[in-house]
Structures are given as structure tokens and as C-alpha cells.
Amino acid sequence: MSCDECLEVLYEFLDGELDSAERLRVRAHIESCAECFQHLKFEKRFLEQLRSAADHDVPSDSLRSRLLEVLQREAS
Amino acid sequence: MSEQADDKRRDFEKEALVHLDALFGLALRLTGGDEPRAQDLVQDAILKAFRSWDRFEAGTNCRAWLMTILRNTFINEFRKTKARPVPLEYDPIADRPSSDGLFAADPSGEMFDRVMDGDVVRAIQDLPEEFRIPVILSDLQGLSYQEVADLMDIPVGTVKSRLFRARKRLQQALYEYGVEMGYVR
Numbered sequence: 001m002s003c004d005e006c007l008e009v010l011y012e013f014l015d016g017e018l019d020s021a022e023r024l025r026v027r028a029h030i031e032s033c034a035e036c037f038q039h040l041k042f043e044k045r046f047l048e049q050l051r052s053a054a055d056h057d058v059p060s061d062s063l064r065s066r067l068l069e070v071l072q073r074e075a076s
Numbered sequence: 077m078s079e080q081a082d083d084k085r086r087d088f089e090k091e092a093l094v095h096l097d098a099l100f101g102l103a104l105r106l107t108g109g110d111e112p113r114a115q116d117l118v119q120d121a122i123l124k125a126f127r128s129w130d131r132f133e134a135g136t137n138c139r140a141w142l143m144t145i146l147r148n149t150f151i152n153e154f155r156k157t158k159a160r161p162v163p164l165e166y167d168p169i170a171d172r173p174s175s176d177g178l179f180a181a182d183p184s185g186e187m188f189d190r191v192m193d194g195d196v197v198r199a200i201q202d203l204p205e206e207f208r209i210p211v212i213l214s215d216l217q218g219l220s221y222q223e224v225a226d227l228m229d230i231p232v233g234t235v236k237s238r239l240f241r242a243r244k245r246l247q248q249a250l251y252e253y254g255v256e257m258g259y260v261r
Binding site for chain 1 (some may be wrong): 081082084085088089096097098099100101102104105115119122126127147150179183184185186188189191192193195196200202211212214215216220221236239241243244247
């Protein structure tokens, strides 16, 4: 596998979208290529930050009272 | 109101409304931070869930069930308004390899640990809807490419390319923020 091929499927590798044969090919390349390994670490860190920063709850107090009224009407 | 209907409502409120903040968080991400639209989306999803409450299996994951309803409600609306495919413009930023910009300046990606959550959220909100939705469904909701493709009614290859371009746009936005804040040069 070339570096270009590896970088092209890096997100699929990180997203768990590759089949086992393709995963092994990427893994073998990364183990022997420092630059692609660096790319992998970079993208992994980015995705972790993306997920932890954006996936959180948002207080919805005013919405709660509105929904309680809607449910009351719906149930009656 | 009959006693039975009252019991159903109380039961639903107790089990489902504890997940309201999580639902609202997801709705805000999906709508790009549009609060009124996010509130309407949560209300529609909650009403649908309440009407189907008899079919919910007690003891299973209520949060996941509600998230799926909200997601599907949003996507149904999205698909109605996007009946005709919108051609995506050539995007020189997105098509730049990650060896440019941020990767060259910060190959270990340390800057990602320094940016504030709010900046990441803003960068996601600024994405065009066609890019934002795959990111939310894949990165925040953990759906597979095939599941995103099925929901959005687009080919898997398009999901891959939109995810790639969306993530590059996000990196570019965070890079610009990092430069502004002096985290990277």
C-alpha cells in the first residue's frame, strides 16, 4: 500500500468502515511508515476532540414546561 | 382525562423527559444552532414518542429510542425540503490534503486539545447542512456510513466524500481559530 492509498482510506480506517483484509493492509503500512502514522495520530486526535466537544446536553428548561403543557393536551 | 391516560402521561414524563437536555443538544446540532427550530423538532419528536409509548419496551434504552425518533423526524423534514439534489460547489479548502495548513503547523494535533468546545460547536454550525448532517450522524451519533446513506438517501460514496470534506473544513476553521489565539503559527 502506498502513502496516498493509505491517506485516502484513513478516515474509513478510523471509522471502522474497512473490511478486515483492508484494515490489515492499512495497519501494516502504518507500522512501517512514520509519516502516515503521524497522520493517523493527528486525525484520531481531531476526531476525539470533535466528538467530546460537540456531543453534550443543552439545558432546556423553557422547553420542558412547554412540553408538559403539550403532553397534558395530548393526553386529555 | 381517564386514569389510564393520566398514568401513561406520568409514566412517559418520568421515563422520557429526563432525556430532554440530550434531545435538545442533538436538535441544536442538527439545526445548526437554530433554537426555535430545535425546540419545534424536540416537540415533534416527543409527541411522536408519546403516541408510540405503548410500543416502547420497558427496560430497553429509552434515550437511544428517543434519539432515533428525533433523528428520523429531522431527516424526514430534510428529505422533503431537499427533493432535488443540491450540487455541491468545488471547494479548494476541502480538497486540500491534511498535510497543508494545520497538519504542517501542528503535526501532532496538540491544538485540538486547546480549542474550546464552543469553537468546535460553532465550526460545526457553520457547515452547510449537506456536510453538517453526516458529521453529526457519524461522529456524534456513531452511525455507520451505510446507515447515514440510507437515512439521507444518498450513496455511501457521497457520505464518505461529504464526511471527508466536512472534517477538512472543520480542521481549517479550527486552524484559523488556533492562529487567531496564537496556538499555532
